[in-house]
Amino acid sequence: MxxxxxxxxxxxxxxxxxxxVAVSKTKPVVDLMEAYTAGQRIFGENKIQEMVDKWEQMxxxxxxxxxxxxxxxxxxxxxxxxxxxxxxxxxxxxxEIDKQAKKNNRIIDCLLQIYIxxxxxxxxxxxxxxxxxxxxxxxxxxxxxxxxGLMGMATFTDNQNQIQKEFxxxxxxxxxxxxxxTENFKLQTVSMGMSGDYQLAIACGSTMVRIGSxxxxxx
Numbered sequence: 174m175x176x177x178x179x180x181x182x183x184x185x186x187x188x189x190x191x192x193x194v195a196v197s198k199t200k201p202v203v204d205l206m207e208a209y210t211a212g213q214r215i216f217g218e219n220k221i222q223e224m225v226d227k228w229e230q231m232x233x234x235x236x237x238x239x240x241x242x243x244x245x246x247x248x249x250x251x252x253x254x255x256x257x258x259x260x261x262x263x264x265x266x267x268x269e270i271d272k273q274a275k276k277n278n279r280i281i282d283c284l285l286q287i288y289i290x291x292x293x294x295x296x297x298x299x300x301x302x303x304x305x306x307x308x309x310x311x312x313x314x315x316x317x318x319x320x321x322g323l324m325g326m327a328t329f330t331d332n333q334n335q336i337q338k339e340f341x342x343x344x345x346x347x348x349x350x351x352x353x354x355t356e357n358f359k360l361q362t363v364s365m366g367m368s369g370d371y372q373l374a375i376a377c378g379s380t381m382v383r384i385g386s387x388x389x390x391x392x
Contacts, residue, residue, distance in 0.1 A: 176207040176208050176388060176390075177207055177208070180212075187375070190380055191379065191381065192381040192382075194215050196216075196219075196383050196385030197217065198219045198220065198240075198241070199223075208389075209232065215235070215238060215256075216235060216236070216237060217239075218241070222250065224251060225250050228254055237255050238259060239259060240259045243258060243261070245265060248266075249276075252270070255281060257284065259324045260324065261283045262298055264312060267283065267318055281317065284324040284362060285303065285320055285324070286323075287323050288325075289326070290325075291335070315357055321359060322363055322380075322381075323343060323346060323364070324365065326367075343365055343377075344378035364380075364382075365377070365379045365382075366382040368385060368386045368387040
């Protein structure tokens with residue numbers, strides 16, 4: 174099936190309150206443009222340089238989401254245009270994003286990545302680290318970032334019960350933090366679920382799914 178058909182099929186299964194991020198990493202601009210022509214306006218990349226290259230070539234009404242692990246020394250390259258940074262896993266990274274956002278006279282939206290999987294390879298904050306960041310005086314001083322929600326990646330497994338448990342855990346942290354809203358911390362997004370598990374993620378409370386191979390085909 175074509176990229177356009179894949180996209181329309183997936184969109185037809187998504188509830189209205191769920192945002193679709195088309196994960197376009199490693200895919201050529203021609204593929205992204207096919208999705209764009211079919212109405213997709215939110216694309217997710219995991220390498221900053223690749224995202225910058227595509228941003229330069231493509232229409233400017235696209236929202237670019239950085240979904241990969243972010244190195245602090247690369248933040249400056251995406252600060253002028255990135256719409257949402259998904260994988261925030263340290264206060265140091267938040268400080269750098271805030272600094273670069275200020276230089277560009279912007280407030281950059283971010284998601285805190287929470288470690289919910291039973292895999293060593295996944296990044297993210299545990300609940301202790303999360304509390305430490307939110308309670309710190311440094312965080313309260315960051316005026317050029319806004320935390321819009323939480324992001325998490327489930328364990329890569331066929332065990333649906335385990336995946337459901339991990340998604341439910343992330344949603345429970347999100348619900349618990351609702352009472353802490355501040356100027357730079359306004360929770361509204363739960364980003365969880367990918368091509369293989371997005372329907373389960375939505376059932377567990379996801380409001381944003383990251384889908385790549387089901388739209389663009391395998392890598």
